[in-house]
Every structure is written in C-alpha cells, then in structure tokens.
Amino acid sequence: MRLSLLKPVIDRPGPWASVYASVPHSSEDAAKQQELTASATTAQLFALGADEATCGAVHEALLTRREGDTGAHTGRVLFAAHGAIVLDTPLPGPPATPFAAWGPVPRVTPLLAAIGDDPVCLVVRLDRTGADFALLGERGTQEAGQVKGAEWPLHRTSSGDPSERHFQAKVENTWEQNAGEIADAVRAAFERSGAEAVVLIGEARDRHLVHDKLPEPLRALTYESTHGGRAPGAESALVDRDIAQVRAVQEREHVVQVTDRFRTGAGPGNKSAPHAAAGIPALVEAAREHRIDTLLVSPHGADIARQVWVGADADQLAVRGTELAYLGEEHPAVARADDALVRSAAATGADIVVVRDPERAPSGGLGALLRGTVETQSE
Incomplete structure (x- = not known):
C-alpha cells in the first residue's frame, strides 16, 4: 500500500479530529442533510474535547462539496488539527459506519481498510x-x-x-x-x-x-x-x-504473499531469530526500533482497539505510560493500538497491508514482518 496519502497527517502533531462521513449530493434535500451532518459531527467533536477552531473547520468543510464528488452518496474522510483541515479525501463509497473521533493520533485505519492495497x-x-x-x-x-x-x-x-x-x-x-x-x-x-x-x-x-x-x-x-x-x-x-x-x-x-511470509516468520522454528512479530508488546518494541518492514492490519481482531500510550513523535509509543518518560515524552496520551502502529510504521517508510480474510489475518488482528532479525540487530 502506498502511504503518500497519509504523509500530511503522519508528519504533524495532534490532537486530531477524524471524521468519516456519508454525504448525499443528488437528493432533493441534499443541502439540508449536509447541514445536519455537519452540525451533528461538530457537536460530537466538541463533546469529545475538540477545540472550537478545529470544530469550526470541520463544520465548514462538511458544508462544502468536494470538487469531483459524484453519485447519490459520497464517502468522505477529514482529518483536522489545530483549526485546520489537513486532509480531505473521498472514499470509494459511503463509510460502513460514519463516525467522528478526537484523539492524539488520527484514526487512519478505517481509511486504509476502505481503499485497500490500491495497486498501481x-x-x-x-x-x-x-x-x-x-x-x-x-x-x-x-x-x-x-x-x-x-x-x-x-x-x-x-x-x-x-x-x-x-x-x-x-x-x-x-x-x-x-x-x-x-x-x-x-x-x-x-x-x-x-x-x-x-x-x-x-x-x-x-x-x-x-x-x-x-x-x-x-x-x-x-x-x-x-x-x-x-x-x-x-x-x-x-x-x-x-x-x-x-x-x-x-x-x-x-496479501497472500505477505501473510504466507508472516506465517513462516512467526513459526515456532524462528523464535531465536524471528522475521515476524505478533502481540502488542512485540509490535510496540519493533515500531520503536524502526524494525517494521510491513505492518499487517485486520479490520477485525482483539488487539486493534487495545490501548497503548503515545507521545507527539511517531516512534514514541509504549505499552505503559511510564515507559514514555524514557523516550522524552512528558505528557503521554492513550491511543488505539492499530492507529498508533500505523502512524509509526508509515513514518518510518514501512508498508501496510490490510488483511480482510479472517483465516489469513494475524491472531489479534495485528502483525508485522521485520526488517532485521534479532541476531542481525545485535551485531
């Protein structure tokens, strides 16, 4: 998956407003529905703690039709921070579940799940x-x-x-x-x-x-x-x-090639020098050390919504908040594991693969192919 689309939100500090909206354009009451969506979304963001400037930017953006939008319904994703819309991009269709979120990292995982691998x-x-x-x-x-x-x-x-x-x-x-x-x-x-x-x-x-x-x-x-x-x-x-x-x-x-490599690398015979990692602690450590080559993310899994601690920088993440003090972060915040790992992996140039098939997905919904083995890292 090419992640240049995410670069504006990966390189910029939060907190972030993430909005997944279904915006009708072709119906007779499209303008009214747009207004209702914009008002409900910004009210939700404000209740979650978003600042007034960011809420205002989101409200104005949702009232404005994106150039090139077509069809009866258009799926749309907005990421905003510090009073500015940083990324406003269409979805292939309406989001499965429209929502708004406010947090230290952007909620990019649903966007990746929607656009898929997107081969060129x-x-x-x-x-x-x-x-x-x-x-x-x-x-x-x-x-x-x-x-x-x-x-x-x-x-x-x-x-x-x-x-x-x-x-x-x-x-x-x-x-x-x-x-x-x-x-x-x-x-x-x-x-x-x-x-x-x-x-x-x-x-x-x-x-x-x-x-x-x-x-x-x-x-x-x-x-x-x-x-x-x-x-x-x-x-x-x-x-x-x-x-x-x-x-x-x-x-x-x-997806088949990547998941096959993950299964082989995560097998029992590779414990001494793993080429793959699974489980939140191992993935967080690999992300901090910039060793993730390919991050595997499933839309379903027990680990994707688990909480981890993050700082302002993409490689500041930990299982416990006290760990971030050693990484120079004085004000750690809680974030979803999938979004924190996606932010970190994208910032270090890793690939990200969405695995929709539960039979092929890593246990817990998250896994990684690593850039180097344990033995290589210690040399």
Missing part, C-alpha cells in the same frame, strides 16, 4: 503506430508518456503480385518493429513508475505482438483487455471493469 496499474492503449501510457492508482489516473513507431508501411494490400507480396512483407516487418519498440517502452515505463501490473488495450493482434515481446518476468504481470482501443472514444465501462479486475487480482496475490 500501468495502462497501455496501443495500435500499430505506437502507444499511450497511463498510471491508475491512489491518485486516480495520470498520463505516463507515449511511444511512436514507424508510420509506413502499415497497411497490406490484397494483390497477389510478387512486388505486392514484397510490400506486404515490409508491412509485417513494420508491425513487428513497432511492437518491439512499444514493448521496450512498456518495460521502461513499468520500471520507472513502480507499477505492479500492466493492462494492454487495443486490437487483438497488436496486443499479442507486444505481449510476446515483453521480458518474461513482466509478461507474467501483463494482462490484455478485449475491450476498447487507442482511438478517442474507444473507452467503455468494460475497460474500466477489466482494469478493476486486474487490480483486484494483484491485491489478493500481494
């Missing part, structure tokens, strides 16, 4: 003359360049004349050459962008030619859509569906 996909719209690249991921769709091949000769004739057959061979060579250049550009764009999958869109023969010329490792991550094309107006809902399916497959496979 390189979309390639191609024909025999070249291709246009786009990246689809956490920031929507972004143009990612293009490649142009030879434009002549590209069209075969139906004549059986020997000279025409020679011309047709040239056409075939042009197709092959252009496909090779497109494949090279796809490889370069894939490596440059950090994408996790490729979707080829275009005519069947054009797709197959490019697919066959990709390097083997990349070929295994490349899918073909049988809908749409490169020409303007060729897009369709079926193309969007194909891309969504590819991204869903990548997310599932990533």
Whole structure:
C-alpha cells in the first residue's frame, strides 16, 4: 500500500479530529442533510474535547462539496488539527459506519481498510503506430508518456503480385518493429513508475505482438483487455471493469504473499531469530526500533482497539505510560493500538497491508514482518 496519502497527517502533531462521513449530493434535500451532518459531527467533536477552531473547520468543510464528488452518496474522510483541515479525501463509497473521533493520533485505519492495497496499474492503449501510457492508482489516473513507431508501411494490400507480396512483407516487418519498440517502452515505463501490473488495450493482434515481446518476468504481470482501443472514444465501462479486475487480482496475490511470509516468520522454528512479530508488546518494541518492514492490519481482531500510550513523535509509543518518560515524552496520551502502529510504521517508510480474510489475518488482528532479525540487530 502506498502511504503518500497519509504523509500530511503522519508528519504533524495532534490532537486530531477524524471524521468519516456519508454525504448525499443528488437528493432533493441534499443541502439540508449536509447541514445536519455537519452540525451533528461538530457537536460530537466538541463533546469529545475538540477545540472550537478545529470544530469550526470541520463544520465548514462538511458544508462544502468536494470538487469531483459524484453519485447519490459520497464517502468522505477529514482529518483536522489545530483549526485546520489537513486532509480531505473521498472514499470509494459511503463509510460502513460514519463516525467522528478526537484523539492524539488520527484514526487512519478505517481509511486504509476502505481503499485497500490500491495497486498501481500501468495502462497501455496501443495500435500499430505506437502507444499511450497511463498510471491508475491512489491518485486516480495520470498520463505516463507515449511511444511512436514507424508510420509506413502499415497497411497490406490484397494483390497477389510478387512486388505486392514484397510490400506486404515490409508491412509485417513494420508491425513487428513497432511492437518491439512499444514493448521496450512498456518495460521502461513499468520500471520507472513502480507499477505492479500492466493492462494492454487495443486490437487483438497488436496486443499479442507486444505481449510476446515483453521480458518474461513482466509478461507474467501483463494482462490484455478485449475491450476498447487507442482511438478517442474507444473507452467503455468494460475497460474500466477489466482494469478493476486486474487490480483486484494483484491485491489478493500481494496479501497472500505477505501473510504466507508472516506465517513462516512467526513459526515456532524462528523464535531465536524471528522475521515476524505478533502481540502488542512485540509490535510496540519493533515500531520503536524502526524494525517494521510491513505492518499487517485486520479490520477485525482483539488487539486493534487495545490501548497503548503515545507521545507527539511517531516512534514514541509504549505499552505503559511510564515507559514514555524514557523516550522524552512528558505528557503521554492513550491511543488505539492499530492507529498508533500505523502512524509509526508509515513514518518510518514501512508498508501496510490490510488483511480482510479472517483465516489469513494475524491472531489479534495485528502483525508485522521485520526488517532485521534479532541476531542481525545485535551485531
């Protein structure tokens, strides 16, 4: 999961107002419902101890429609601190349970659960003359360049004349050459962008030619859509569906890989030098030492809502409040374990994976793959 979205709230001290709202826009009484939501939310925040300036900022934001919001209902998440809205981002749909919270760290875990792994996909719209690249991921769709091949000769004739057959061979060579250049550009764009999958869109023969010329490792991550094309107006809902399916497959496979590694690393045979950690005390220690490589979070589990103690800095967290005095925090506060660990992991560049399948989730709902073993850390 790419966590650049969380950077504004990770790098800034609280306390934080966290708001998950379902805001109607298309109904006749949308404005009235917005006003009721804004008033109820800010009243709840004020009752929880939020300052007046932050409550006012939240109220004003909830009365304002976000640019680009569409649909009968729009899910929306706001994080505010010290009288300012720090992050205002849409959800894929209405939140499962709208709520407002006030605390020392932002309630980011429900946001991560809603957006999922969100793998970045390189979309390639191609024909025999070249291709246009786009990246689809956490920031929507972004143009990612293009490649142009030879434009002549590209069209075969139906004549059986020997000279025409020679011309047709040239056409075939042009197709092959252009496909090779497109494949090279796809490889370069894939490596440059950090994408996790490729979707080829275009005519069947054009797709197959490019697919066959990709390097083997990349070929295994490349899918073909049988809908749409490169020409303007060729897009369709079926193309969007194909891309969504590819991204869903990548997310599932990533979760399987991570949870398999966690199970192996947390096994009985690795107690002397664990590659994984589970349980609040072990996870808190690993977070303080910046040893979490990947944090696993399940929306369900006994540990996610357990209380830990936190300070102003992301690596100031402890099982007991007295421990934070040794970390330089004079005024420790209580926070949920999942949000405190997410804040700490994100601040140190760790990956975070949401595990929705209870059969694959760590016991208690929280776990971590570690950057180094105990033996490595002690050397």
